[in-house]
Amino acid sequence: MNATTFSALAEPTRLNIVELLRSGPLTVGEIADRLGLGQPQASKHLRVLSEAGLVEVQPVANRRIYKLRAQPLIELDEWLESFRRVWDERFDRLDDYLRDLQK
Numbered sequence: 001m002n003a004t005t006f007s008a009l010a011e012p013t014r015l016n017i018v019e020l021l022r023s024g025p026l027t028v029g030e031i032a033d034r035l036g037l038g039q040p041q042a043s044k045h046l047r048v049l050s051e052a053g054l055v056e057v058q059p060v061a062n063r064r065i066y067k068l069r070a071q072p073l074i075e076l077d078e079w080l081e082s083f084r085r086v087w088d089e090r091f092d093r094l095d096d097y098l099r100d101l102q103k
Helices: 002-009 012-021 028-035 039-051 070-102
Strands: 055-060 061-066
Touching: 002 012, 002 039, 002 070, 012 028, 012 039, 012 055, 012 061, 028 039, 028 061, 039 055, 039 061
Parallel strands: none
Antiparallel strands: 055 061
């Protein structure tokens, strides 16, 4: 798991951009419009996301189309899975304990 991924996603606007891109590729202008940002501001956030490997850009004519990259998100999910297992085990033990108390 890469700390750069966390750093990029920690900023609310960048997280909102990732959420927007979940439904498909968008141009910088579309992202800026949907989030109420100026195009330079959207481009700055997209550059950070790109440097973190979370998005990739495809130049098409005079437009730049951004889309999510799956691999960093898969890695994040795998990292989080270790915590899910720990919490599932703890909740299972708590469930067992509560059942014992009810007896």
